[in-house]
Amino acid sequence: xxxxxxxxxxxxxxxxxxxxxxxxxxxxxxxxxxxxxxxxxxxxxxxxxxxxxxxxxxxxxxxxxxxxxxxxxxxxxxxxxxxxxxxxxxxxxxxxxxxxxxxxxxxxxxxxxxxxxxxxxxxxxxxxxxxxxxxxxxxxxxxxxxxxxxxxxxxxxxxxxxxxxxxxxxxxxxxxxxxxxxxxxxxxxxxxxxxx
Amino acid sequence: xxxxxxxxxxxxxxxxxxxxxxxxxxxxxxxxxxxxxxxxxxxxxxxxxxxxxxxxxxxxxxxxxxxxxxxxxxxxxxxxxxxxxxxxxxxxxxxxxxxxxxxxxxxxxxxxxxxxxxxxxxxxxxxxxxxxxxxxxxxxxxxxxxxxxxxxxxxxxxxxxxxxxxxxxxxxxxxxxxxxxxxxxxxxxxxxxxxxxxxxxxxxxxxxxxxxxxxxxxxx
Numbered sequence: 001x002x003x004x005x006x007x008x009x010x011x012x013x014x015x016x017x018x019x020x021x022x023x024x025x026x027x028x029x030x031x032x033x034x035x036x037x038x039x040x041x042x043x044x045x046x047x048x049x050x051x052x053x054x055x056x057x058x059x060x061x062x063x064x065x066x067x068x069x070x071x072x073x074x075x076x077x078x079x080x081x082x083x084x085x086x087x088x089x090x091x092x093x094x095x096x097x098x099x100x101x102x103x104x105x106x107x108x109x110x111x112x113x114x115x116x117x118x119x120x121x122x123x124x125x126x127x128x129x130x131x132x133x134x135x136x137x138x139x140x141x142x143x144x145x146x147x148x149x150x151x152x153x154x155x156x157x158x159x160x161x162x163x164x165x166x167x168x169x170x171x172x173x174x175x176x177x178x179x180x181x182x183x184x185x186x187x188x189x190x191x192x193x194x195x196x
Numbered sequence: 197x198x199x200x201x202x203x204x205x206x207x208x209x210x211x212x213x214x215x216x217x218x219x220x221x222x223x224x225x226x227x228x229x230x231x232x233x234x235x236x237x238x239x240x241x242x243x244x245x246x247x248x249x250x251x252x253x254x255x256x257x258x259x260x261x262x263x264x265x266x267x268x269x270x271x272x273x274x275x276x277x278x279x280x281x282x283x284x285x286x287x288x289x290x291x292x293x294x295x296x297x298x299x300x301x302x303x304x305x306x307x308x309x310x311x312x313x314x315x316x317x318x319x320x321x322x323x324x325x326x327x328x329x330x331x332x333x334x335x336x337x338x339x340x341x342x343x344x345x346x347x348x349x350x351x352x353x354x355x356x357x358x359x360x361x362x363x364x365x366x367x368x369x370x371x372x373x374x375x376x377x378x379x380x381x382x383x384x385x386x387x388x389x390x391x392x393x394x395x396x397x398x399x400x401x402x403x404x405x406x407x408x409x410x411x412x413x414x415x416x
Contacts, residue, residue, distance in 0.1 A: 065220050072227060167224040174221040178214045 002076035027114050036115035038106025038122055039196040045103050047191040050184035057177045064170055078166075083155035089147050105129075235331045244329050251340040252312055254349045255367075258374040261285055269309045273324045274316060284314065284346065285378070292320050295327060305333050314339035314346075350374050 004010045010018070033055065034040050043049025070076035102108055105126045107115060112130070115123030137144060159166050205212075236244075244250075260268050261284070270287035272279050279289040290300045292315075304311060305328075313321040313336065321338045328336050339346070348354070353371035356364040376382070 061217060061221075065217070065224065068224050069220075072224070167227075171221040171225045174217050178217065181210075181214070 002070065003080055006080055026110075027117065030111055030114045031118060035111045036118055036120065036123070037196070038115070038120075039194075041108070041111060042103070042106035043194070043196075046194070047187045048194040050181075050188055053184055054181055057180060061174050061177050064173070068166065068170055083157055085155050086153040087148070088151040088153060090151065093147065101126075101129075236329070241326070241330055245326060250325055250329075250336065250338050251318070252337045253340055254346045255371070255374075257284075257312065257339055257346070258350045258371075258378075262374060262377050267309055269303060269311050271303065271311055271313050271324075272315070273313055273320050278316070282343070284343070287314075292324055295324055304328055304336070305331070307334055310335045310337055312337045312339055314342050317342045317344055351378060351380055 002009070005012055005015055005018075030036060033051065035052070035055075040049055041052055044052045067076060067078060067081070071078040098108070105112075105122065107123060107126050109130060112123045112126045116127055141148075153161075158164055158169060235241075270284050272283045272287045272289045273292045273295070274289075275291050276289060279287075279291075283289070288303060290297075290303065294300060295304070311333075313324050315321045315324075318338050318340055321342060325336050325338050341348075350371055353368055353375060356368050372382070376385075
């Protein structure tokens with residue numbers, strides 16, 4: 001039966017509308033759980049608030065477990081899902097830039113737009129910075145292109161590249177997540193409380 | 197009292213959630229695995245099988261062959277002996293038992309051509325079609341009635357009786373023309389025109405009167 005759009009259960013023309021609805025819901029949840037505050041996001045790196053780690057790890061876990069149960073029961077075909085293409089050096093360099101930006105400004109691109117929506121000035125500056133970065137990248141595209149399009153390893157998953165049984169991987173992944181949650185709590189209790 | 201109890205339970209809320217997650221993830225590992233079938237679902241196969249969309253009439257095929265439509269591949273699923281004996285023009289021989297040999301998959305599993313399967317009747321071709329359909333191959337057709345029907349309608353069309361509608365006569369004319377294309381010769385094509393009997397003009401007898409010898413005159 002699923003995925004719904006590729007299998008024609010929902011016509012493909014609806015995907016933009018669905019994307020807008022999901023986007024609104026995502027933005028609402030981000031803002032409602034306080035992710036539009038750069039202090040909360042930065043708390044992750046200073047050890048006084050691990051909400052980001054917990055929320056995103058839990059989201060990944062719930063969805064991966066749900067997807068594999070639905071695949072098992074025949075409601076969803078995992079092989080038809082979109083797998084993100086893997087550009088090795090593009091991912092490494094992009095990850096570093098994104099990480100530095102995250103620590104320095106206290107936003108990731110999604111939460112920065114959330115924060116712009118509620119009128120945070122630092123977020124507006126941050127989004128301006130994103131635009132400048134996009135502009136520089138576009139203008140110098142010919143220089144970056146070999147990295148941008150090179151080192152392409154296909155749409156691989158861990159299952160393909162490491163040959164792990166996905167069910168065991170989900171189990172190990174959830175154990176890691178729970179250990180990370182406990183460790184995060186222990187760190188938070190030791191760090192001096194910051195009021196923000 | 198109730199509030200206190202709830203608070204007691206809620207104090208462990210994170211532990212409870214963690215246990216639920218581990219149980220669910222562990223359940224994935226422990227679930228009995230089953231073989232997933234490649235190809236389309238059984239329900240889909242069934243609905244495709246009972247639909248007669250796959251059949252192509254011999255008239256349509258004749259039309260395609262005469263117009264030399266390049267988007268069709270004809271596949272004869274009978275054995276090689278029958279293939280050598282007689283087959284349709286430009287057909288490829290893939291006997292049913294060799295259907296999924298590696299060199300034949302290229303003809304079957306593709307998106308560019310329409311594949312028309314045929315056999316003597318359509319039963320073997322139908323078997324081949326079901327196997328291919330099961331694997332999700334696209335654009336597969338079956339020649340309805342197979343070569344027998346081809347012979348009965350195109351090569352040797354039945355002349356309609358006098359009291360049949362005009363459409364039957366049109367169809368007959370079309371089929372007859374098609375059969376001529378495929379090399380059938382009709383007696384009327386060779387109707388020898390009755391030799392014209394050229395009436396020879398009666399010979400005019402022109403009598404030439406012999407000049408009468410003039411009687412000797414005079415004399416001695």
